[in-house]
Amino acid sequence: MSSVLYDTPGPRAxxxxxxxxxxxxxxxxxxxxxxxxxxxxxxxxxxxxxKPFVEADAWTTYLLxxxxxxxxxxxxxxxxxxxxGAFFGIARLSDxxxxxxxxxxxxxxxxxxxxxxxxxxxxxxxxxxxxxxSEDRPFYAVVTGLVLYNASVLAEVVRAGILSLPxxxxxxxxxxxxxxxxxxxxxxxxxxxxxxxxxxxSQLVVIVKDTALGGVMIGYGELLNSRSTLAANYANVVPSxxxxxxxxxxxxxxxxxxxxxxxxxxxxxxxxxxxxxxADKVDDVNAAEVxxxxxxxxxxxx
Numbered sequence: 001m002s003s004v005l006y007d008t009p010g011p012r013a014x015x016x017x018x019x020x021x022x023x024x025x026x027x028x029x030x031x032x033x034x035x036x037x038x039x040x041x042x043x044x045x046x047x048x049x050x051k052p053f054v055e056a057d058a059w060t061t062y063l064l065x066x067x068x069x070x071x072x073x074x075x076x077x078x079x080x081x082x083x084x085g086a087f088f089g090i091a092r093l094s095d096x097x098x099x100x101x102x103x104x105x106x107x108x109x110x111x112x113x114x115x116x117x118x119x120x121x122x123x124x125x126x127x128x129x130x131x132x133x134s135e136d137r138p139f140y141a142v143v144t145g146l147v148l149y150n151a152s153v154l155a156e157v158v159r160a161g162i163l164s165l166p167x168x169x170x171x172x173x174x175x176x177x178x179x180x181x182x183x184x185x186x187x188x189x190x191x192x193x194x195x196x197x198x199x200x201x202s203q204l205v206v207i208v209k210d211t212a213l214g215g216v217m218i219g220y221g222e223l224l225n226s227r228s229t230l231a232a233n234y235a236n237v238v239p240s241x242x243x244x245x246x247x248x249x250x251x252x253x254x255x256x257x258x259x260x261x262x263x264x265x266x267x268x269x270x271x272x273x274x275x276x277x278x279a280d281k282v283d284d285v286n287a288a289e290v291x292x293x294x295x296x297x298x299x300x301x302x
Contacts, residue, residue, distance in 0.1 A: 039238070049236040053243055058230055066215075066226025067247065073139060073222065074208045077146035081207070082200075084147065085154025090184060092159050103155075111152040116213045119145030123218045138221075142214030150207050154200065161196035162188050194266050201259035205252045223247065 009017060039045050052058040091103035110118070123141035126132045132140055165188055173183040215225030223244055231240040 044238045049234070049239045052230070052234045052236065053239070058234070062226045062230040063223070063243070063247070066221060066223040067251075069139070069220065069226075070208065070211045070222040073142045073146070073211045073214070073220070074204075077143050077150065077207050078204055080143070080147045081151040081154055084151040086158050088151065088155035089158025089162070092155065093162060095180070107152045107155045109152075110148045111156070113149070115145050115149040115210050116217060118148050119214050119218060121145075122148075138214060138218045141218055142211060142220050142222075145214070146207050146210060149210075150203055153203055157196055157199045157203065158192070161192035161199075164195055165191055194263060197259060197263045197266070201256055204259075205255060208252060208255070209248065 036045075043049075088103050088107050091099050092107065094100045094103070119141050122144035123137060126137045126140055127134075162184075169187055169191065170183060173187045178186065211220070211222045212224040214220035215222040219225065227240045227244045231237045234240070
């Protein structure tokens with residue numbers, strides 16, 4: 001079906017698309033074969049290197065505790081960063097300059113600093129000026145860095161999502177007498193959430209992956225850090241990287257799948273029934289309005 005943005009391909013275009021698809025998959029298979037042969041030549045496919053991953057010790061001692069710490073830090077950072085980002089995003093839209101200005105400074109400041117630098121700074125801050133133990137310090141530093149950076153990014157996502165709505169939504173809310181707070185919570189945010197959801201989920205995936213920075217730089221015992229200990233004990237560096245990468249892929253795929261389901265559910269809940277009233281139904285509604293409360297309020301009871 002043709003449209004303004006898309007033309008239905010003709011016979012020649014269809015043949016060209018089929019040819020390009022065949023060439024692409026052939027190149028993809030060739031690349032996979034080359035990777036397989038290279039790993040085999042280097043001895044990375046030996047059974048002894050992969051055997052630990054079919055035994056319980058490698059999982060219960062290294063991978064599962066590391067995955068638990070990854071999920072713990074990521075979940076806490078998400079729980080704090082989401083409302084904090086929403087707060088600063090809405091604050092940047094305030095009519096009051098004394099609210100809008102400081103919020104903009106905070107967001108732009110933390111959004112411009114690399115998350116790794118925030119983790120390192122937080123680690124030093126907790127070490128010098130707090131009573132946090134050395135065992136708990138990496139966890140606090142990772143969560144602090146993730147919250148500060150991702151809350152500032154999510155604030156921009158929230159602000160952009162609200163500004164993307166038609167101005168008529170705000171004008172209609174003002175016309176019926178809603179205050180700005182009521183307009184934001186009842187009219188703008190519920191509509192903007194659906195539009196913001198893909199960007200929010202992308203940032204949540206970034207949070208999960210950025211926990212690895214804390215493991216590499218400040219010794220937090222997350223999944224990637226646990227992998228290095230496992231590889232040192234079993235001498236299987238490349239296989240351990242592949243297994244951990246697969247775990248990250250499954251974890252983030254589950255997160256994006258849940259978000260897609262939630263987005264589809266929100267869209268269905270906001271969709272109208274599409275029912276069309278017939279002439280008899282319209283007459284019944286008009287009669288009820290004239291003889292009922294609407295009629296009385298308009299002067300029917302006078």
